Amino acid sequence: MTEGSPIPLPLAWSDKAKRTKDSPISFLIAEAMRNPSLVNFAAGLVDPWSLPVEECLEITRRILSDVDRGRRALQYDTTLGLNDLRRQCLKHLASLEETPVEKLGYGPDEIVVTTGSQQALYLIGDILVNPGDIVIAANPSYFVYTGTLQSLGAHVMAVPMDQHGMDVDAVAKLLEKLDRSGEISRLKLIYCTSFYQNPTGLTLSADRRPRLLELVKKYSRTHRILLMEDAAYRELRYDGPVERSIKSYDTTNQFVASSYTFSKPFAPGIKLGYTVMPKDLAHAVIAQKGNHDFGSSSLNMHIAAEALADGSYLKHAEVLRGVYRRKRDLVLAALKKYFGRGGDGAGSPSDDLPDAEHPIHWTHTHGGLYVWLTLPPSIDTSRTGPLFGAAVDAGVIYVPGEYAFQPDEDGHVPQNHLRICYGSVHPDQIEPGIAKFSAVVKKLLAKTPRPVAQATGL
Amino acid sequence: MTEGSPIPLPLAWSDKAKRTKDSPISFLIAEAMRNPSLVNFAAGLVDPWSLPVEECLEITRRILSDVDRGRRALQYDTTLGLNDLRRQCLKHLASLEETPVEKLGYGPDEIVVTTGSQQALYLIGDILVNPGDIVIAANPSYFVYTGTLQSLGAHVMAVPMDQHGMDVDAVAKLLEKLDRSGEISRLKLIYCTSFYQNPTGLTLSADRRPRLLELVKKYSRTHRILLMEDAAYRELRYDGPVERSIKSYDTTNQFVASSYTFSKPFAPGIKLGYTVMPKDLAHAVIAQKGNHDFGSSSLNMHIAAEALADGSYLKHAEVLRGVYRRKRDLVLAALKKYFGRGGDGAGSPSDDLPDAEHPIHWTHTHGGLYVWLTLPPSIDTSRTGPLFGAAVDAGVIYVPGEYAFQPDEDGHVPQNHLRICYGSVHPDQIEPGIAKFSAVVKKLLAKTPRPVAQATGL
Numbered sequence: 001m002t003e004g005s006p007i008p009l010p011l012a013w014s015d016k017a018k019r020t021k022d023s024p025i026s027f028l029i030a031e032a033m034r035n036p037s038l039v040n041f042a043a044g045l046v047d048p049w050s051l052p053v054e055e056c057l058e059i060t061r062r063i064l065s066d067v068d069r070g071r072r073a074l075q076y077d078t079t080l081g082l083n084d085l086r087r088q089c090l091k092h093l094a095s096l097e098e099t100p101v102e103k104l105g106y107g108p109d110e111i112v113v114t115t116g117s118q119q120a121l122y123l124i125g126d127i128l129v130n131p132g133d134i135v136i137a138a139n140p141s142y143f144v145y146t147g148t149l150q151s152l153g154a155h156v157m158a159v160p161m162d163q164h165g166m167d168v169d170a171v172a173k174l175l176e177k178l179d180r181s182g183e184i185s186r187l188k189l190i191y192c193t194s195f196y197q198n199p200t201g202l203t204l205s206a207d208r209r210p211r212l213l214e215l216v217k218k219y220s221r222t223h224r225i226l227l228m229e230d231a232a233y234r235e236l237r238y239d240g241p242v243e244r245s246i247k248s249y250d251t252t253n254q255f256v257a258s259s260y261t262f263s264k265p266f267a268p269g270i271k272l273g274y275t276v277m278p279k280d281l282a283h284a285v286i287a288q289k290g291n292h293d294f295g296s297s298s299l300n301m302h303i304a305a306e307a308l309a310d311g312s313y314l315k316h317a318e319v320l321r322g323v324y325r326r327k328r329d330l331v332l333a334a335l336k337k338y339f340g341r342g343g344d345g346a347g348s349p350s351d352d353l354p355d356a357e358h359p360i361h362w363t364h365t366h367g368g369l370y371v372w373l374t375l376p377p378s379i380d381t382s383r384t385g386p387l388f389g390a391a392v393d394a395g396v397i398y399v400p401g402e403y404a405f406q407p408d409e410d411g412h413v414p415q416n417h418l419r420i421c422y423g424s425v426h427p428d429q430i431e432p433g434i435a436k437f438s439a440v441v442k443k444l445l446a447k448t449p450r451p452v453a454q455a456t457g458l
Numbered sequence: 459m460t461e462g463s464p465i466p467l468p469l470a471w472s473d474k475a476k477r478t479k480d481s482p483i484s485f486l487i488a489e490a491m492r493n494p495s496l497v498n499f500a501a502g503l504v505d506p507w508s509l510p511v512e513e514c515l516e517i518t519r520r521i522l523s524d525v526d527r528g529r530r531a532l533q534y535d536t537t538l539g540l541n542d543l544r545r546q547c548l549k550h551l552a553s554l555e556e557t558p559v560e561k562l563g564y565g566p567d568e569i570v571v572t573t574g575s576q577q578a579l580y581l582i583g584d585i586l587v588n589p590g591d592i593v594i595a596a597n598p599s600y601f602v603y604t605g606t607l608q609s610l611g612a613h614v615m616a617v618p619m620d621q622h623g624m625d626v627d628a629v630a631k632l633l634e635k636l637d638r639s640g641e642i643s644r645l646k647l648i649y650c651t652s653f654y655q656n657p658t659g660l661t662l663s664a665d666r667r668p669r670l671l672e673l674v675k676k677y678s679r680t681h682r683i684l685l686m687e688d689a690a691y692r693e694l695r696y697d698g699p700v701e702r703s704i705k706s707y708d709t710t711n712q713f714v715a716s717s718y719t720f721s722k723p724f725a726p727g728i729k730l731g732y733t734v735m736p737k738d739l740a741h742a743v744i745a746q747k748g749n750h751d752f753g754s755s756s757l758n759m760h761i762a763a764e765a766l767a768d769g770s771y772l773k774h775a776e777v778l779r780g781v782y783r784r785k786r787d788l789v790l791a792a793l794k795k796y797f798g799r800g801g802d803g804a805g806s807p808s809d810d811l812p813d814a815e816h817p818i819h820w821t822h823t824h825g826g827l828y829v830w831l832t833l834p835p836s837i838d839t840s841r842t843g844p845l846f847g848a849a850v851d852a853g854v855i856y857v858p859g860e861y862a863f864q865p866d867e868d869g870h871v872p873q874n875h876l877r878i879c880y881g882s883v884h885p886d887q888i889e890p891g892i893a894k895f896s897a898v899v900k901k902l903l904a905k906t907p908r909p910v911a912q913a914t915g916l
């Protein structure tokens with residue numbers, strides 16, 4: 001190759017790199033940057049106005065005006081994570097579980113601190129999944145993680161969801177089928193976001209929690225199957241029942257890893273998460289993290305530990321519950337106003353919609369940052385479909401539901417869903433945003449030939 | 459498996475996990491924690507007394523007392539990294555290269571911000587290396603990265619070093635051999651720490667820099683071979699020639715990725731690095747990082763950007779050069795006093811050593827945090843050898859050199875070297891530490907049967 005040649009020789013990518021897709025949301029980010037006046041129901045950002053700026057100013061002042069502490073915060077720490085932070089997390093988990101620390105079944109050394117909970121999800125996937133291995137997840141699921149699993153070469157097998165979260169009967173059936181075919185030997189992981197799931201906002205119901213764990217135990221015959229509980233949104237609860245974690249049923253700390261984050265209940269800018277996991281898994285995660293970065297930012301770990309210790313974390317999570325509860329209410333009220341009478345999870349079409357036979361659903365959520373909207377099957381919500389472009393032209397952007405699904409046996413992915421994230425949308429923009437969006441939907445429905453009625457699941 | 463069974467069923471690890479070894483230094487950390495009075499020449503920590511605590515207090519105060527800026531610092535940022543930081547890094551690189559920004563041959567979008575430079579090294583390895591692929595590195599090398607490469611399944615082929623750094627003639631020979639055998643199709647990466655290498659402290663000489671790049675170009679016939687230049691210690695220069703980066707010869711930004719860090723010249727607690735790389739590689743790194751954490755800590759990126767912008771980064775790097783220059787001088791002086799007359803890279807044995815025929819070498823370094831000490835072949839420096847335990851008993855700990863080597867064709871790893879890191883050792887402890895250590899060595903030499911003279915390379 002001659003120097004300065006305009007077309008460079010290709011690099012020889014690894015199989016892993018070849019399997020790694022660009023994030024589906026990078027184009028959404030680009031779209032929103034091009035057009036900052038969009039009502040951005042797509043961005044997975046948190047509420048900017050309530051970020052704990054003052055608290056962090058005070059906390060960093062406290063840490064950095066004490067020279068010894070400041071030095072520790074600016075030095076490398078361990079790969080496992082700041083000792084004090086892991087102890088604070090343990091106490092915090094005990095209070096979430098309403099259990100004394102001694103009864104949790106794990107200690108601070110089974111808590112690994114990571115660069116956001118995403119890193120924990122990644123590391124655990126990497127440690128367990130060989131190309132061709134199986135992971136079970138819900139349809140729909142948090143697409144960044146299903147994408148990660150696919151880049152690791154996993155075959156992600158999806159089970160449906162309903163209002164009560166992941167369909168555990170469907171999990172049982174799938175496990176039985178995998179067991180009969182022998183493929184169970186390749187099943188490494190079941191992934192479940194147990195609280196206010198991304199993208200649906202739905203929570204796994206109380207009775208399904210121990211059942212899911214029992215299934216994992218039952219089918220852990222030749223090897224242990226890991227239940228990966230993603231609890232990122234646990235603390236953003238606005239109403240509805242208080243659930244225990246799935247982890248709380250795993251009294252011997254063997255089958256469940258549960259990941260938490262500071263991003264959602266505190267601030268993403270410190271990019272920290274923590275995951276409680278079985279001891280042998282923690283050992284392997286730390287070995288792996290030793291290669292990734294050999295430890296997350298000490299400064300951020302000191303900030304997180306101090307926020308937990310001085311009560312500002314808890315206070316702030318309470319503030320956020322207020323902020324997001326209000327926004328969730330505004331979203332549900334606007335959906336009701338513009339799309340129907342319902343808003344109870346079953347939904348119902350608005351009287352003035354031209355296609356009254358095709359129900360419009362949305363999830364009635366009790367926490368988190370998302371509402372999941374199901375449009376009539378005639379409406380294609382996908383990025384290249386007519387709705388998306390028309391919505392952007394009208395000033396609204398959303399995440400097409402297609403990204404969150406694994407295709408069924410025929411390669412089919414539902415294309416009539418979308419995710420509404422109210423994380424970073426200003427309260428005053430919510431109703432106008434839904435209003436504009438509904439106008440676009442109605443216009444499209446008016447144009448769409450009335451399709452054959454078709455059941456639309458979640 | 460019964461609940462509560464004492465011996466848990468094993469998890470079914472991925473091949474990757476099976477290849478991932480525990481960090482060789484975790485036992486060193488444990489040893490040092492058990493015994494905090496040790497003079498710790500092992501820890502790869504930075505000088506604690508000079509950490510920029512006041513600067514960071516002032517910078518975080520500035521960021522977080524401006525509400526808008528504070529909010530941006532506590533929100534998610536992009537996967538690529540804070541725009542402002544990447545622009546500041548670009549300017550900084552231009553000043554390091556003594557070149558106008560426009561002549562660098564790359565722009566801010568070819569700079570990727572990572573969680574320490576370690577993450578960049580990891581991601582680039584992961585993107586290029588399939589199990590069985592070849593990476594060329596120096597013997598010895600930064601063992602965290604060679605370990606990472608091995609966990610990715612790489613066959614790390616090592617070439618020797620001399621006082622002028624990686625032996626580029628040996629690289630040429632190896633490339634020719636790989637080319638003849640056809641194995642060159644599996645060569646993905648050449649890894650070279652071009653400034654004040656970890657573990658030797660040695661720098662690649664001026665004439666070898668463009669030659670290494672020319673070799674990479676010459677053998678990039680069917681695919682592009684990447685030259686991974688690790689410039690972590692570039693700014694910790696105390697004396698000796700000022701070298702250009704290897705990257706500066708890669709005028710079309712195609713063959714070289716160069717990684718930098720804030721850990722060494724500023725503070726590891728913000729755990730940030732940045733790497734300039736070819737555009738197609740940046741694209742793949744970002745896709746991969748999207749799965750790892752989808753972006754490093756915003757708060758830390760704002761701190762780093764501000765430190766570059768307000769001059770405190772440059773000022774602090776200058777302070778550190780003073781601090782470490784003094785410590786490096788103390789190490790070299792103590793080695794001279796207790797081990798010999800030399801200290802010029804060729805070294806020479808101390809008059810009072812019993813085994814005068816076996817030279818003791820140490821590297822005369824011009825920067826970085828390390829001096830590399832070569833003992834007579836009769837002295838086994840390995841973790842399980844007699845020196846290590848005796849040194850710990852005498853109050854001194856070091857990193858056995860064996861970790862930094864790839865075995866030769868016979869599986870042999872030299873076991874008479876060790877790394878002295880003066881990063882976190884107090885200046886007052888340096889001479890006493892070397893004194894104690896030399897006493898242990900001398901005692902061992904006195905006991906050791908005089909072995910057949912043997913050439914000891916670096």
Ligand SMILES: Cc1ncc(COP(=O)(O)O)c(C=O)c1O
Binds near residue numbers: 119197261272751
């Ligand atoms: C379900 C779920 N898990 C994990 C994460 C990771 O977030 P972080 O890495 O900031 O903790 C997200 C982020 O949106 C999420 O939605």
Ligand SMILES: Cc1ncc(COP(=O)(O)O)c(C=O)c1O
Binds near residue numbers: 690720
């Ligand atoms: C040669 C070299 N490269 C990279 C790193 C990674 O450091 P960091 O991730 O803190 O930038 C180190 C750390 O010691 C190193 O010695």
